[in-house]
Amino acid sequence: MLSTDRKAARANPGRTRLLSALSQYGVLATLILLIVFGALRYTGFMSEYNFSTFLRYNSMFGLISLGMCFVIITGGIDLSVGSVVAMSSVVAALLSPYGVVVAVLGAVAAGGLVGLINGLVITRLNIQPFITTLATLLGARGMALLLARNQSGVGIDPGNTALTWLGQGDFLRLPVPGVIMIIAFMIGGIALRSSPFGRHALAIGGGEDASKLMGLNVGRIKLGVYVLSGALAGLAGVILAAQLGAGQPTEGLGWELSAIAGVVVGGTLLTGGVGSVWSTLVGAMLLGLIFNILNFENGKGIISLSPYWQSVIRGGFLLLVVVLQSRLGRQEGKVG
Amino acid sequence: MQTLNVNLTQVATIIIVAMGMTLVIATGGVDLSVGSLMAISGVLAPLIFLNPAFANLQWLGILLAFILPVLVAGAFGLLNGLFVTRLKLQPIVATLVLYIAGRGIAQVITNGQLQSFSTPAFTYIGLGRPFGIPFQVILMLIIVAVTYWVVKRTVFGRSVLAVGGNETAAGLSGIPVSKVKLWVYAISGLLSGVAGLIVIAINSSSDANQVGQNMELDAIAAVAVGGTLLSGGKAQVLGTLFGALIIQLIRFTLLAKGVPDAAALVVKAAIIVVAVALQQRRRRE
Amino acid sequence: QTMLPKLAQKASYKVGFAQTESNNPWRIAQTKSMQDEAKKLGHQLVYTDAAGSTAKQVADVRSMIAQKVDAIFLSPREDKPLAPVVAEARKAGIPVILLDRNIDPALSKAGTDYVTFVGSDFIKEGQRVADWLVKNAAGKTNIIELEGTTGASPANDRRKGFDDVIAKNPKFKIVASQTGNFARDTGRQVAETLLQAHPEANVIYAHNDEMAIGAVSAIQAAGKVPGKDILVLSIDGGKEAVQMVVDGKINYVVECNPRFGPKAFATLKEYAAGKKLPAKIINADRDYTPQSAKAGLAGAY
């Protein structure tokens, strides 16, 4: 038998697991803590109504964070998602007279198309993801406004109640957007854990050249993650339009940064190669919860935080969580 | 000539900020907080020179209004640098914090209120025209020249490139990597502070909500179109200058030709991609 | 067809105010007016800011419903998306009063879904500017229009009101129309550019004061005299702009007063008292001409 496991000997496996659990569940613990805090402090916070409100709004952030998670896992970034949400919501509204299927597929395809453009530019022209998606951030916003003919909202065909149900309806007493998000995360979770696509995305983020030499089709997988991110943003656009009864060409400003923050808070490194779909969900929900809690705190009437203070608090909170994450993550990295 | 002046005045602040951004990107980082830091500097200046304490000492108030806000913005830039070097946050995330919180801070300072003023001694940096050339353009040219010289001729400039090109190698060669990084973020902050002052001076008003909006995108686009890779190790100072000018010319042309805003965005997107692709092709040859 | 929820008569209410954004002086003045009035009357104001996002505003209103406020003042960012939450509020027994922007009457009706609308008519504002121009142009007919944020409803309405009148007067020509984002700096830059591209322009119509003030700087930078060489027209009527009318730099401003506080809370009180309210309560907005500006300056917000 070979006595080879030198580094492993250095690392105490129990400690490794503990730290990785901490970094994985630390955010979850924070989330739960905040929920308990809210439940104790605010009346109406734990109501079914607030829960449903929270999910309806944050499902969109959840979806784009999920796509962003896959992109970041390969070591890339997608700044275009916010604009794509807006563009797809307009597409969904424009297609709403042709039935719910056409509207949903059309909007998701439109998002996927932007993702495809991102992916092609990144893999074929070798332009860095940050720049590529910065350009499509502008371009998709322009398309959204063009398609909406500069109107602030493009109304959904009132006859298409199936489409509005996707945003406003309930399914088994759960808000439909929340259900869609959970399903997407379940599929995403399985895909990242057990599908070749997910594993290969992880491998590419961990070593692009090595992956290529081991026979992975790196270009296609990268293309895939951008298309996925675009399509999920498209789906978020459908929910947006359905929820508001109108396509929203000016919506989604800065959402890409929220999505990135959600992914990072969830413990996924921007350098790629590691990441977890579930932590991303927790991260995205945690950031959403801050808004919800701040609204309730203002309602208490003890302090009235201006929206300006809220920005400061959100920035500070992001810093706090990310620092905690990286502390835990780094110790883990040292051993691993 | 008028057209030239218009274009140069409009692009001056972008170029000033893009100089700092070029250095940050040369170290392999990025600074998303520039717009917010502009806002902070922009709201502080009028608070100083409009302060009744300086009613009898207006020159002092104005002098301080030029210096303190820039230093504060530089200090926030330094904070970015500390996030990156001490807390080991990735630059995008590290500067995202102040991107979000920075504008909030500026808004909190004034409670979002717009401050209007007419203080010729101060607005000179935005409206003055020595020898018929807008003052801000002169300032911009000086800053570009200094940045160019710093990159080409100084130890600091070489260190920036070395850190961006191979951080480990730079560290093993005795280059104080953390210090270099701290400084580039601080410089980026300082230059953002300067740009913030110019913006409020041109408008004779300071609006925490508006000063520096979207500046990070403009500056990064200018750097990228100018041929500096986002992966670091290169700093094309003149490239950034031309990158910003190209973007400005496109914007001017589209506006002047009456292309609607929405379509202009799509064109701008295409041009960024094409410009960067051409830059890379040229590099490969 | 359910009835509007009743509002008990109390000395002090917990009222929600769902603001759309806080990034321009008009909105800030509106918020301040609401806060001041609430304080004066001893009400508790639960204030949210949607930061320019309709989706967030929907979530904000819902969180007010979850908190069971007594009534909601809503400044809807758009006319369709807020209709469902207005209905939800009614179901939760919370009366809603709309401020400054309305909701699509096909989706939501005053008197049944919400109490009433208090505000101005954006289309009318554009019309009033155009009407003044048609009468007072004195041969100046080449117009640059500085639009508000692309897609925003005040921008669209103020353009529609203005453009429709201009279209009926073939003498006038809109030589360029571009967005200045409702912001002073952008308005200035766009005006600078358009003045270069269209030297023949001699009228600038801005969708708000901020852009008009920016345009004045641009005109000066181009070596022309604002108000003389180039007429400047605007909407809002903030103090700074009115002062410029007094100074002759701006020629005409239609007021769109953000001081909603007194009227909003008065309406609430009347509603609690069971008074019958009209579907729309339109603010009596003034306008400022070179003749009237001086007198109106003190009253400008």
Next chain:
Amino acid sequence: MQHIQKAFAGIKALDNASLSVAGGEVHALIGQNGAGKSTLIKVLTGAYRRDGGSITFAGAAVDFGSPLAAQRGGIATIYQEVNLVPLRSVAENIFLGREPKRFGLIQWPAMNAEAARLLTELGIELDVKRPLGSFSTAIQQMVALARAVSIQAQLVIMDEPTSSLNEREVATLFGVIRGLKQRGVSVIFVSHRLDELYAVCDRITVMRDGRTVFAGNMSDISRLQLVEQMLGREIKNAGAQTGFVRSETGGVARPLLSASGVVRGTRLSGASVEVGQGEVVGLAGLLGSGRSELARVIFGADQADGGEVSLGGQPVNFRSPSEAIKAGLGFCSEDRKGEGIVPELSVRENLTLALLPRLSKAGVVNTQQQAEIVERFIAQLGIKTSDPDQPIRELSGGNQQKVLLARWLAMNPKLLILDEPTRGIDVGAKAEIQRLIGELAQEGLGVLMISSELEELIEGCQHVTVLRDGKTVANLSGGSITEPQLLHAMAQGLEPEDAPRPPTQPPTQPVSA
């Protein structure tokens, strides 16, 4: 493979190279560093596009467009630099790209079990679910081997698989190779260790400067002939394999550096070394014995947990390389690409990187002085570059290494720490660098040289300190620095006296001259 041509940026890496391997044979591919072995292999597997020539595989002309295509075509490859993904699990690395699936989903239990089975066959038992990066280089190498074996290939290519393996592991590897051979699988085996080639290979191809210079049966060529073929010249003085000029220092050197009992984490547990003025001291040890770690601690790149370092009799504790540099130290890392060169910067900037603070007044670089120094060193070290402004990444490895040496020589240091200074550079440059090191020492410079090449240590060093598992286990001097002694100390850590007698056979010819 016939008449293969391949150029990088106009520089020919392969020029009319040919290789032919029969079914079921183990074929040795040998040549100096940079001869083009790895490139030839990458051309074969489609990782690089060839510029000319033809490839026939299993009787048909082939043209693999990607490593994936080659893999599907029946060629499994272990590339030279371990090309795996450290963050992914061992099992994933073995099966990446061909995971067992059901309904499109990866069958984890099956995959892990199969991975464990494959590794057990190679005599390794470990938790295949752990990230690969948490295992040593040797294990990673074995994982790569498992991956290659598990691809039911007709041809398995191994590019220097043994460079990080110990003897026992090498024996395991040979077992695998023989097993493959029995199944009729062909193997291409690249190694610099001649013993290994003779032990396991049937036929051999020798490459030089991108060309095939010899192909024949292993048994038909002697070691000496082989080395001559590789070098392209006759070996006259079989004793001097390196460029070192043996300098006998007269008397005891004045002590310069002394490190004793250095502890750091679990990697260093009491490492000591002493270097005197004008001495070249070797640091020997197996891969992972802690040599680099000790060097980094001395240089202040890492912090020690315990032990003492003193320089010129004064205790020192450098908290950063810049402090060490100020004190007169220089350090060339073993990882030239990762820790040495700044690829985008010019030769000039790279050469003066450490010197810049001294070349400047008030932070402004004196470019004239800079140019002079750069020119002087380019001439003195014979650095082949078209222009000092040329980006260093365009230089060959040997010339890059010379620039890095110059970077430190320009500092006029008291002590130079060289970690594998001649690894991966061609024979000419290697001899020159070795000669330089010797000359510098004679001028009074203290040199601490880490090397895995025994002959370099034997011929170049006055003293050799041997590390094993982070501890100093032997100090050899002068005549006692012999290959058997060294090997034994490295492997067993025994005191020289206890060392078994050297094998009766004459010591094997070292591969690299």
